[in-house]
Amino acid sequence: MPYQYDLGFGQKIYLENSGSTTVITLASGSPGQQQQSGTQVQTGPWTEMPQAARTDSGVLLRCITAQGVFIWQVQGTQLRTADTAAWSAQQAVSLQPTEAMPSVEPIKPMAPIEPMAPMTMGNMQMSAHPMTMQMGDMRLSMGNADTPKAKKFCTQCGSAIKAGDRFCGSCGHPLQ
């Protein structure tokens, strides 16, 4: 069960012991516009309920586990480990159990990659969808790129000729 501590000004701290990990979440802002930051620390299972204490320099959090005492200092939205000597037992209050752990927004799947504009470098051209790459006369394509038409050659002299040519541009040999 997570525990929460209300810092005021719409800022709350949530602590949860998940297995041997202590999950600390700082939530601030109004509902719908919540900002969250947090950290996960390998502390081992708690042996005592977590506590918080207000000090001159901010708020301290304390967890006690079989591995020892863990103190964190909260200043604004920053969370950092603090020396156990910083702990102020006089100010300590127990954290309140809470049902509502703020739902950390799931990591959004990567946005689909925008179709890439053809990229030209010298005589090399690349484009995506379908992936084609052209370097000079060489053309590579992946996916469903239309296959380049097979080149024709003059049967007389072997020069490359264009489809539809009636005569070879090199030797004038009549074609087709």
Ligand SMILES: [Zn+2]
């Ligand atoms: Zn020819």
